[in-house]
Structures are given as C-alpha cells and as structure tokens.
Amino acid sequence: MAVVSANSTVMNNVEAVRATLYEALKADDRTVIIGEDVGARGNVFLITKDFVKEFGEHRIIDTPIAEASIVGIAIGMAMEGLRPIAEIQFADFIYPSFNQIVGEAAKTRYRSNGEYTCPMVIRTPYGGGVRGALSHSVSIEALFYHVPGLKIVAPSFPADVKGLLNTAIDDPDPVLFLEHKKTYRLIKGEVPNGHYTIPLGKANVVKEGTQLTVVSYGLYVHWALEAARQLEEEGLSVEVIDLRSIRPMDKTTILGSLEKTHKLLIIHEDNKFGGIGAEISAMVAEEALFALDAPIRRLCGPDVPAMGYAMPLEEEFMSSPAEMAEAMREMVKF
Amino acid sequence: MASTDVSTPTLQRHGLSDEQLRAIFRNMLLQRQLDNRGFQLNRQGKVPFALGSEGHEALQAGAAMAFNRGRDILAPYYRDLGLCLGIGLSPYEILLSIFARAADHNGGRQFPNHYSSKAAGLMSFSSILAAHLPHAVGAAYAIKYRGEKGRAVLATCGDGTTSEGEWHESMNFVSVHKLPFVMLVENNEWAISTPLDKQMAEPQIWKRAAGYGMPGRRFNGFDPIETYAAVKEAMDRARDGGGPTLVEGTCYRYLAHSTDDNDMTYRTREAVTERRKQDPVPAFEAVLLEHGIVSSADVNEMRQSVLRETNEATDTAEAQPYPEPSDLYTHVYEGAWQPWQS
Numbered sequence: 001m002a003v004v005s006a007n008s009t010v011m012n013n014v015e016a017v018r019a020t021l022y023e024a025l026k027a028d029d030r031t032v033i034i035g036e037d038v039g040a041r042g043n044v045f046l047i048t049k050d051f052v053k054e055f056g057e058h059r060i061i062d063t064p065i066a067e068a069s070i071v072g073i074a075i076g077m078a079m080e081g082l083r084p085i086a087e088i089q090f091a092d093f094i095y096p097s098f099n100q101i102v103g104e105a106a107k108t109r110y111r112s113n114g115e116y117t118c119p120m121v122i123r124t125p126y127g128g129g130v131r132g133a134l135s136h137s138v139s140i141e142a143l144f145y146h147v148p149g150l151k152i153v154a155p156s157f158p159a160d161v162k163g164l165l166n167t168a169i170d171d172p173d174p175v176l177f178l179e180h181k182k183t184y185r186l187i188k189g190e191v192p193n194g195h196y197t198i199p200l201g202k203a204n205v206v207k208e209g210t211q212l213t214v215v216s217y218g219l220y221v222h223w224a225l226e227a228a229r230q231l232e233e234e235g236l237s238v239e240v241i242d243l244r245s246i247r248p249m250d251k252t253t254i255l256g257s258l259e260k261t262h263k264l265l266i267i268h269e270d271n272k273f274g275g276i277g278a279e280i281s282a283m284v285a286e287e288a289l290f291a292l293d294a295p296i297r298r299l300c301g302p303d304v305p306a307m308g309y310a311m312p313l314e315e316e317f318m319s320s321p322a323e324m325a326e327a328m329r330e331m332v333k334f
Numbered sequence: 335m336a337s338t339d340v341s342t343p344t345l346q347r348h349g350l351s352d353e354q355l356r357a358i359f360r361n362m363l364l365q366r367q368l369d370n371r372g373f374q375l376n377r378q379g380k381v382p383f384a385l386g387s388e389g390h391e392a393l394q395a396g397a398a399m400a401f402n403r404g405r406d407i408l409a410p411y412y413r414d415l416g417l418c419l420g421i422g423l424s425p426y427e428i429l430l431s432i433f434a435r436a437a438d439h440n441g442g443r444q445f446p447n448h449y450s451s452k453a454a455g456l457m458s459f460s461s462i463l464a465a466h467l468p469h470a471v472g473a474a475y476a477i478k479y480r481g482e483k484g485r486a487v488l489a490t491c492g493d494g495t496t497s498e499g500e501w502h503e504s505m506n507f508v509s510v511h512k513l514p515f516v517m518l519v520e521n522n523e524w525a526i527s528t529p530l531d532k533q534m535a536e537p538q539i540w541k542r543a544a545g546y547g548m549p550g551r552r553f554n555g556f557d558p559i560e561t562y563a564a565v566k567e568a569m570d571r572a573r574d575g576g577g578p579t580l581v582e583g584t585c586y587r588y589l590a591h592s593t594d595d596n597d598m599t600y601r602t603r604e605a606v607t608e609r610r611k612q613d614p615v616p617a618f619e620a621v622l623l624e625h626g627i628v629s630s631a632d633v634n635e636m637r638q639s640v641l642r643e644t645n646e647a648t649d650t651a652e653a654q655p656y657p658e659p660s661d662l663y664t665h666v667y668e669g670a671w672q673p674w675q676s
Contacts, residue, residue, distance in 0.1 A: 032479070058479055064507065068499060069468040069503035071468075072467070072468020072469060072472070073468045073471050073507060075469050075472060076457075076468060076469035076470060076471055076473045076475070076476070079472070079473065080477070081476055081480075082472075082476050084472075096499075099465055103465060104465050104469070109665050109666070109667070110443065110665050111448075111450075111458060111460065112450045112458035113438075113441035113664075113665055114665040115450060116450065145673075148666050149666055173667045173668060201671075201675030248672060248674065248675040249674055249675065250675050
C-alpha cells in the first residue's frame with residue numbers, strides 16, 4: 001500500500017478487503033470472522049493474515065471443512081446478537097451451504113415476522129481467468145440473485161470494495177459479498193482513508209459515452225473499460241456502467257444511460273441463460289423498449305458447466321477485451 | 335387400583351418437588367389435549383394441517399423442567415409442542431399458530447408447530463431438518479463468546495434428523511469449541527415412514543457421542559423424571575462450562591407424521607396398539623397417584639382445567655383476524671428494498 005495523499009491510499013482489492021475487515025474488527029466487538037483457514041493461515045489469499053494474533057482465536061475462527069455449518073453457525077450468531085462475517089473459501093464451495101443461505105438466512109426475518117434477524121456477511125472469491133479449473137472458477141451470482149431476503153454485491157474497484165463492504169457489514173440483513181479473484185492483485189486504485197460507506201443498489205458510470213451503454217460487473221468492468229477506450233481512439237463513444245450491486249440493482253442509472261445511447265450491451269462472465277443479463281434485458285424490454293435503436297445484446301459465458309483447466313478451455317470460456325471491443329463496434333454501427 | 339403391596343417403593347424424584355411433578359403432568363395432559371385439538375380442527379375443515387407429538391409428552395415435559403426460563407435458549411424442531419409449552423408458550427399462542435392468525439409470533443407465515451418467540455428464548459426454525467442445529471451452535475458460541483455464565487442452548491431433533499450432514503457438523507463443532515450446548519434426540523423410531531433400521535445400522539444414537547469426544551447418555555423418554563435428570567445433568571454441565579452432551583430419549587410416535595400422512599401404509603395398527611400399552615400419560619398418572627402426589631380428584635380437576643383452557647384458547651384464537659394480504663410484503667428486509675432500485 002502506498003500513501004499518495006493525506007486523504008487516500010493506493011491499494012489492490014485484497015488490501016482493500018483486508019483493511020476494511022481489520023477496521024470492522026477494531027470498531028465492533030460483536031464482529032467475528034468465521035471460515036476455513038482464516039486463522040493461522042490468514043486466508044488462502046492472505047486477506048486475514050495476522051488477524052488471529054491481534055484479535056484472538058475466538059474472533060478469527062478456523063472452522064472444520066464444513067461449509068453448510070460455516071454459514072449456519074454464522075446465522076445462529078447473528079440471531080443471537082453477534083455480527084459475523086462468514087467466509088466461503090472459494091465460491092465454488094458454496095453449494096453445500098445453499099440451503100443455509102437460501103432456505104435459512106434469507107428467510108429468518110420473514111418467517112419470524114421480524115422477531116429474529118440475520119445481520120451477516122458471506123464473503124467469497126469467485127470468477128475465472130486464474131487457471132482455477134472447474135471448481136475454483138465459477139460465478140455463482142445467478143443462483144442467488146433470484147432469492148428475496150438476500151442482498152448481493154460484486155464490486156470491481158478497491159474504493160468500492162471498501163465502501164460496499166462497510167455497508168454490507170452494517171446492513172441488518174444477510175449480504176453475499178462477491179470478490180473477483182482475478183481482480184484481487186491485478187486491480188489497484190486509490191482508496192479514501194477513514195470510514196465511509198457506499199449505498200447498495202447504486203451503479204457507477206465508470207466511463208461516459210454517447211453511442212452505446214455497456215453494463216457489467218466484476219473483472220469484466222475492467223476489460224470492458226479497456227475495450228471502450230480502444231474504441232474511443234477509433235472515434236466511437238461507449239458508456240460503461242459498473243453495477244457494483246446485483247441485488248438490489250440500479251434501474252435508474254441503466255435507463256438514464258439508455259435515454260442517451262439507445263443501445264444496450266450486457267457483458268458478464270457467468271453463463272448467459274438465466275443470468276443477470278436476462279433480468280436486465282427483461283427490465284429494459286418492460287420499461288424502455290421504445291428507447292432502443294438496436295436489439296439488446298448479451299456477451300456472456302457459454303452454456304457449459306464451467307471453464308476447463310487447460311489454457312485453451314479457459315480462454316474459450318472467458319470473453320477477451322478484443323471480443324468485447326468487437327461486440328461494441330458491431331453494436332455502435334448497427 | 336387396590337394394591338396388595340405392603341410398601342410403595344420410594345419415588346426417585348431427582349430433586350423435583352410435588353409442585354414440579356404436578357406441573358410436568360399437567361404439561362403432558364395439555365400436550366395431549368392440544369394435539370387432539372389440532373387434529374380435530376383439521377378434520378372439521380377449519381385448518382389445513384396439523385402435527386402431533388403424542389408419545390413425546392413425558393420426554394418433553396421432563397426436559398422442559400430442566401430449562402431455565404429467561405436464561406437458556408431452546409432450538410427445537412416441529413414435534414416439540416410440550417417443550418415449547420414447558421418453557422412458557424401458552425395454549426393461546428399454540429392455537430394462534432394452528433389457526434395461522436396475524437397475532438401468531440410468525441404472523442401466520444409458518445406451518446403449525448414452527449413456534450418462535452424471542453422473549454421466551456425460542457429460536458425461529460424452518461421445516462428443513464437439521465438446518466436449525468448450526469443456528470443453535472452459533473447461539474451457543476455467542477453465549478460463550480460473551481462470557482455469559484449459567485446459560486446454555488438446548489437443541490432438539492428426532493431420530494430422522496440425525497442422518498443429516500448438519501447434525502454431524504454441529505456435533506463436531508460444539509465439541510471442538512466446548513460450547514454450552516445439549517443435543518437432545520427424541521428417538522420415536524420413525525422418520526415419517528422410514529423405520530430406524532433403514533435409517534442407521536447402529537440404532538443407539540447416543541453412542542455417537544464417543545466419536546465426538548463428548549459425554550452421551552440414553553434414557554427412557556416415557557419417564558419424565560428420568561428425562562429431567564438426564565437433561566438437567568447435561569444442561570448444568572453446559573452452563574458450568576463443561577461443554578456439550580448428547581442425550582437420547584427413547585419414545586414412540588403414536589400418531590401419523592401429520593394430518594396428511596396415513597401411517598397404516600407402513601406400519602400396522604397392532605404394532606401401534608402394542609406400544610400404546612406403555613403410553614407415558616396414564617403411566618405417569620399412576621406413579622403420581624401411587625405416591626400420593628395427586629389424588630383422583632386432582633387428576634379430574636387437571637383434566638377439566640386443561641380442556642377448559644384449550645377450549646378458551648381455541649375460541650379466542652379462532653376469533654382473531656387473519657393477516658392482511660398486504661402482510662405478505664413485510665419483513666423481507668429491514669426497510670422497503672426492492673430488487674430494482676430506482
């Protein structure tokens with residue numbers, strides 16, 4: 001971390017998560033971290049390195065390898081007044097805890113008519129491009145964004161990681177906090193010093209443009225920006241929206257952008273069928289069909305179970321900045 | 335019944351006073367009355383569904399007596415009417431759940447028997463078996479984390495739930511962390527239609543305690559005093575920082591799984607009738623009469639007061655309004671979040 005001014009520090013996404021968790025632990029004795037290898041190992045990405053030395057084993061809880069109960073125990077802690085931050089080591093390992101998240105955490109407030117609540121965060125690294133193969137690469141957001149009672153956040157930039165993670169930790173309801181692995185050390189940025197929050201459900205226009213709206217989140221925001229800047233040199237003007245928050249999602253920013261550009265390209269790494277892009281497309285079709293000058297297009301992962309380990313299989317699954325640029329060109333010229 | 339015995343054996347009461355023994359018995363009578371009421375209301379077409387706990391009366395009334403109100407936490411499952419009554423829920427609250435009225439703790443959202451009451455220390459739970467156990471573990475962790483002395487979590491389940499992965503995960507974690515936790519298994523021999531021998535090769539569930547490195551004990555769940563003693567010992571150990579215990583009470587499910595089940599498709603009436611001979615309600619009545627803790631007149635008065643209380647609760651609860659259609663939309667989140675924010 002480099003201090004560039006009195007007001008901000010340059011960090012990567014790992015450092016931003018780590019700094020935010022550290023401050024949360026300092027600020028509130030009710031906060032505990034529970035997950036696999038979060039203690040002595042300091043998390044497999046070193047996000048919680050040395051936390052256990054400062055905060056103790058009772059607050060940085062190394063669990064047995066048992067994802068359902070990592071989430072389930074955190075739910076019980078939250079129901080009884082603690083503020084747990086559960087970690088699923090890789091998003092691919094979240095499936096054993098599916099019922100605890102969907103059947104229990106998301107319904108605790110609802111089924112008890114508000115008597116019991118579940119203020120907790122579930123953090124998990126997701127996404128590909130890191131040679132993670134079938135079980136260390138998946139995107140899971142579409143499996144969960146269907147579920148009322150959950151909130152889902154997927155930031156792309158270190159400053160958003162901090163502001164949104166602070167919001168998630170303060171939130172009175174369960175929040176699934178998705179961290180794209182490939183961005184962990186690749187993406188650096190200025191992060192304001194001190195405590196701040198960013199509201200959920202607010203997208204960010206990360207590049208303004210007039211001829212096409214691109215909506216994305218996670219790693220692909222950065223690749224879409226790279227592609228959009230290349231098109232800028234070709235004289236084509238593309239607006240890029242970083243959703244940041246997947247449930248709730250920001251309707252106003254998307255529709256406002258379409259009023260200007262009249263064309264929509266949705267880019268995500270998760271596969272296309274039933275993905276986030278499907279919901280955005282449906283919303284735009286319902287609310288802004290006549291603002292469109294071209295069919296909506298989705299550039300997404302293919303409908304295969306996961307990306308393979310071998311380099312060609314991973315590359316074939318992922319959309320490259322060049323592919324994104326080509327899709328943008330076609331859309332602008334439509 | 336006249337007896338030719340010259341001496342009545344001394345009752346092993348494990349510190350329970352006459353008043354507590356009568357309270358246990360009254361709880362058992364109330365359970366049976368409320369159980370029957372749920373089934374009656376279903377057969378009258380007034381409620382779509384009811385669940386019964388018949389056969390669990392002694393186990394639950396005895397275990398509830400080992401629960402410290404205002405301190406302990408109960409994480410029950412859906413066949414725990416007597417435990418919930420025993421820790422302080424009223425027949426009126428039970429009937430509100432059966433009728434799914436707005437004043438129910440769950441606002442009429444959950445099935446009957448899925449009670450919750452934060453005031454009573456009764457954790458909200460779903461119908462998904464064993465999913466509540468990690469929550470109970472988390473609650474026990476919170477108690478230990480805050481250094482709260484003299485509190486423990488009593489978690490319960492049936493034999494069926496012990497096959498779930500989260501049962502194992504919970505038992506393992508509480509033992510690793512020596513949490514103030516008691517796992518009470520109510521072994522009624524049936525997981526809806528599946529008998530014990532198709533659920534597990536070793537039917538003595540308490541023996542698994544050794545594998546988790548915690549004390550384990552089996553007791554006769556038809557005997558409320560033996561139940562009380564076993565659960566009290568385990569809860570006291572948990573409250574004193576001695577860690578978790580697995581206790582298994584044997585009992586029997588006299589009724590079908592629910593009003594929607596026909597148990598004659600998988601067991602015989604003769605088999606159930608045979609087990610009825612051990613019915614814990616008349617058996618405990620006989621013990622109390624034998625030892626002069628109640629008189630026949632007392633028992634009659636108790637039965638009448640339980641019926642009266644159940645009738646009054648039924649009438650009062652039935653007269654309460656349903657939730658409004660607009661209540662469907664409340665308590666999804668704190669505040670009015672919509673999936674699309676504008």
